[in-house]
Amino acid sequence: xxxxxxxxxxxxxxxxxxxxxxAILMAERGADIVVHDIKAQPAEQTAAAxxxxxxxxxxxxxxxADVAAVRRMAAEAASVMGHVDILVNNAGYGQRSETQAxxxxxxxxxxxxxxxxxxxxxxAVIAGMKERRYGKIVNISSMWGMTGAPVxxxxxxAKAALLGFTKAWAKELAPWxxxxxxxxxxxxxxxxxxxxxxxxxLKAKEARxxxxxxxxPVEIAYAVAYLASPxxxxxxxxxxxPNGGEVIVGY
Amino acid sequence: xMSDTASSMAGKVAWITGSGRGMGQxxAILLAERGADIVVHDVLVDEAxxxxxxxxxxxRRVFLSHADVANATAMHDLVAQASRALGKIDVLVNNAGIGQHRSxxxxxxxxxxxxxxxxxxxxxxxxxAVMxxxxxxxxxxxxxxxxxxxxxGADTxxxxxxAKTALLGLTKAWAKELAPWxxxxxxxxxxxxxxxxxxxxxxxxxxxxxxKKVPLGRWAQPEEVSYAVAFLASGESDxxxxxxxxPNGGETIVGF
Numbered sequence: 001x002x003x004x005x006x007x008x009x010x011x012x013x014x015x016x017x018x019x020x021x022x023a024i025l026m027a028e029r030g031a032d033i034v035v036h037d038i039k040a041q042p043a044e045q046t047a048a049a050x051x052x053x054x055x056x057x058x059x060x061x062x063x064x065a066d067v068a069a070v071r072r073m074a075a076e077a078a079s080v081m082g083h084v085d086i087l088v089n090n091a092g093y094g095q096r097s098e099t100q101a102x103x104x105x106x107x108x109x110x111x112x113x114x115x116x117x118x119x120x121x122x123x124a125v126i127a128g129m130k131e132r133r134y135g136k137i138v139n140i141s142s143m144w145g146m147t148g149a150p151v152x153x154x155x156x157x158a159k160a161a162l163l164g165f166t167k168a169w170a171k172e173l174a175p176w177x178x179x180x181x182x183x184x185x186x187x188x189x190x191x192x193x194x195x196x197x198x199x200x201x202l203k204a205k206e207a208r209x210x211x212x213x214x215x216x217p218v219e220i221a222y223a224v225a226y227l228a229s230p231x232x233x234x235x236x237x238x239x240x241x242p243n244g245g246e247v248i249v250g251y
Numbered sequence: 252x253m254s255d256t257a258s259s260m261a262g263k264v265a266w267i268t269g270s271g272r273g274m275g276q277x278x279a280i281l282l283a284e285r286g287a288d289i290v291v292h293d294v295l296v297d298e299a300x301x302x303x304x305x306x307x308x309x310x311r312r313v314f315l316s317h318a319d320v321a322n323a324t325a326m327h328d329l330v331a332q333a334s335r336a337l338g339k340i341d342v343l344v345n346n347a348g349i350g351q352h353r354s355x356x357x358x359x360x361x362x363x364x365x366x367x368x369x370x371x372x373x374x375x376x377x378x379x380a381v382m383x384x385x386x387x388x389x390x391x392x393x394x395x396x397x398x399x400x401x402x403x404g405a406d407t408x409x410x411x412x413x414a415k416t417a418l419l420g421l422t423k424a425w426a427k428e429l430a431p432w433x434x435x436x437x438x439x440x441x442x443x444x445x446x447x448x449x450x451x452x453x454x455x456x457x458x459x460x461x462x463k464k465v466p467l468g469r470w471a472q473p474e475e476v477s478y479a480v481a482f483l484a485s486g487e488s489d490x491x492x493x494x495x496x497x498p499n500g501g502e503t504i505v506g507f
Contacts, residue, residue, distance in 0.1 A: 174466030174501045186490070210430030215490035222257065222487035231478035234442070234471040237504035238497055245355045245430050248423045248493035248507030 004229060005030030007036045008081045010074070010119060012064055015042025017190040018140070021217035022088055022224045024049055034077040034084065036091070037190050038063050056081065060123030064091045064108035064111070064117030074124030084135045086228045089118035089162070095198060107154050112156035118165060119163030126173065135178035136228045139166050141239070143186045143247045159184075163239060165195045170237030179236040186243025187214035204211060257486040261286030264337045266330075268320050268377060269347030271298030273446035274396070278344055278480045280305060281468050287483060288312040290333045290340065291349070294319055302377060312331035312337055320347045320373030321365075323380075330380040342392045342484045343381045345374035345418070348450055352407050370414035374421060382429065391434035392484050395422050397495065399442045399503040415440075419495060426493030435492040437483045442499025443470035466501030 005250065013019040015037030015053050019142060023033045027050040037043035040061045047057040053118050058080045062069035092114050097106060122137055129135025144152070145159025162182060169180040186192060187209060193202055206213050223240045226232055265282045269275040271293030279289050283306045291306065293299035298319050314333040318325040336407060348370050351362060378393055385391025400408065401415025403437045415470050418438060425436040443449075443465060449458055479496045480489055497503060 077275075099447055170501045171466055174468070177467065179467075210427055211433065211435075211492060213429070213488065213490075219487075219490045223480075223491070226478075226482050226487070231482075232498070234467065234469075234475040234498040234500050235479070235496065236467060236501040238499075239506070240491070240496060241494055242488070242490040243494075244490050245492040246424045248426055250495065 003030050005086040007035065008077070008083055008230075009032045009086035009088060009228060010036065010077055010125065011082050011088040011090055012033035012036045012117070012120075013038075014046050015039055016046070018185065018217045018220050019088075019215045020049070020187060021221040022090060025218060025221040025225050026086070026228060027053045027055040029102065029229070031086065032081055034058045034060060034081060036060040036064075038061070038075060038091070050169060055144070057238040063093065064121060064201070065112035067116070067120045069245055070120045071124045073123070078128055082126055083132060085129070085132075085134065086138070087121060087125045087139065088138045088224060088228070089121055089188060090140045092140065094152065094155055094191070094196070098151055099153055102154055110154040110158050115161045118162055122165070122169065125183045126178065133177045135173070135176070137169060138224050138227050139163075139182045141166070141182045141184040141235075142244045143184055143241060146184055146239075146249060147247050148239065151177075160205040166243070167237050172174040174236060179227075181232070181233065181237065182239045183220060183223045183227065184239050184241040184243070185220045186241065186246045188220055189214050189216055190217045193229070195196065208246070209243075215242060215244065258481075259286050260481070260485060263287045263341040264339055265342035265344065266292060266333065266340050266377075266381065267344040267346055268292050268373070270302050273296040273448060274476050275344070275346040276302045277477040279483050280309070281474060281477040282342070283309045283311040285485075286311075287342070288337050288493065289318065290314045290337065291487040292318070292329070320349035320377060323372070323376035324387060326376045326380045330384070338352075339384055339388065340381050341385070341390065342394070343377055344394045344396065344480060344484070345377055346396045347373055348396065350408065350452065351411060352452065353408060353410075355409055357492060358410050358462065359429060359442045365412040366414050367417075370419075371417045372470035374384045374418060378421070378425065382434065385434045386432040389433050391429070391432070393425060393434065393436040394480055394483050395419075395438045397411060397422070397434070397438045397440045399440050399497060399499045402440055402497065402505055403503055422495065423493050430492060435483075435488065437491060437493065438495040439476060439479045439483065439486070440495050440499070441471070442497065442502045443475045444473055444476055445470045447474055464502070465499075469500060471498055471500065
């Protein structure tokens with residue numbers, strides 16, 4: 001519905017799960033896609049799906065925690081695709097450890113991927129956005145970044161930090177008409193829950209959601225695509241949380 | 252394909268209160284453009300008729316009402332009649348409202364009661380009237396139009412601010428109460444929007460000065476609020492309930 005024709009979207013971690021859903025939905029809506037992942041094979045699979053939709057693709061394989069590599073990725077993406085209009089900071093991972101079990105390596109890696117990775121990916125694309133006086137940054141936070149959880153405090157805090165960037169960048173980048181928002185997914189049938197939970201656990205968790213289900217990745221992609229589109233040109237510094245009513249907060 | 256059809260409103264019926272002009276009219280027209288039939292509802296008769304004509308010109312069906320939202324009985328009657336005419340109601344947008352720039356001392360009992368009966372009581376009973384049908388069909392969307400002033404207050408119009416905050420309360424409570432029937436309830440909190448009302452009440456000079464204080468340096472066109480409403484009215488937001496979207500140009504950034 002909302003067209004992304006002529007736009008180029010860089011989606012980190014788009015080799016699988018939600019990232020891939022964002023890439024495919026945005027391609028369906030006309031965007032050319034920079035598919036990024038730390039793994040080459042999944043990235044190529046997403047790229048193939050995007051190409052099938054008739055859109056242009058550039059594939060970047062690197063670790064988002066590697067600042068130099070992220071800068072190279074942004075420069076290459078801009079030179080191959082012409083420009084980057086949309087950045088979706090989606091790359092991330094879960095680790096269900098309790099505080100006492102979290103090592104310094106666990107801690108550093110969690111913040112390096114989610115927080116440092118998102119920061120330097122944004123830093124690398126905003127020069128071009130400022131020049132064109134238009135841009136969209138969508139940070140993928142989490143319901144757990146909003147409310148915390150009894151496990152994975154490093155993950156919760158890293159996802160909360162992404163909300164901090166969202167609000168600060170919305171203000172800093174507004175003079176260049178760059179819009180920065182967050183999507184904070186609740187339960188999604190991808191990644192962590194599918195890998196880490198048994199079918200029974202998943203069912204029990206779904207029963208606690210007011211809408212009684214976890215969502216499909218594309219239902220998160222709809223929120224991302226809305227925020228990435230010109231329809232959201234007056235929306236900045238905000239958070240959309242598709243979470244089935246599990247978390248209702250604020251104000 | 253799921254992703255191509257989820258934003259479509261084809262086959263849906265949307266009731267937009269206060270859709271004679273301004274943002275309400277913009278919501279009605281956008282939803283009609285996306286395929287919905289519309290219950291056009293406004294106490295302003297000529298304005299409502301004009302909106303209805305534009306929707307019919309889009310090839311969509313219309314049910315027209317001029318009933319007062321503050322009249323609970325009339326809202327139940329409206330739902331019965333509109334459902335007979337259009338088959339059902341899938342979407343309610345509680346948009347009808349008034350503004351009144353008054354200090355605390357200036358607000359009379361009449362001002363106070365009118366403010367709360369239109370925004371809060373009106374929205375409550377429109378919701379109450381429409382939810383029986385939504386429960387029966389196990390699907391529905393209610394969108395309450397709150398305001399950035401309902402999120403963070405203002406130095407005037409405290410009755411308006413509190414009424415708009417009350418709509419956020421209804422949003423969150425209804426999201427929980429109605430989830431078992433797959434009814435999704437969300438709020439949209441507009442920031443500055445260029446409609447007739449502020450142009451008339453404040454004038455362009457004041458609006459231009461206020462636009463400078465918005466990080467994006469401007470107020471929105473009414474359609475920019477409609478896009479958020481249409482997203483929340485569509486199948487694309489079927490996992491979103493109890494949330495608020497605030498198109499405000501970065502003027503209000505709060506919460507998590």
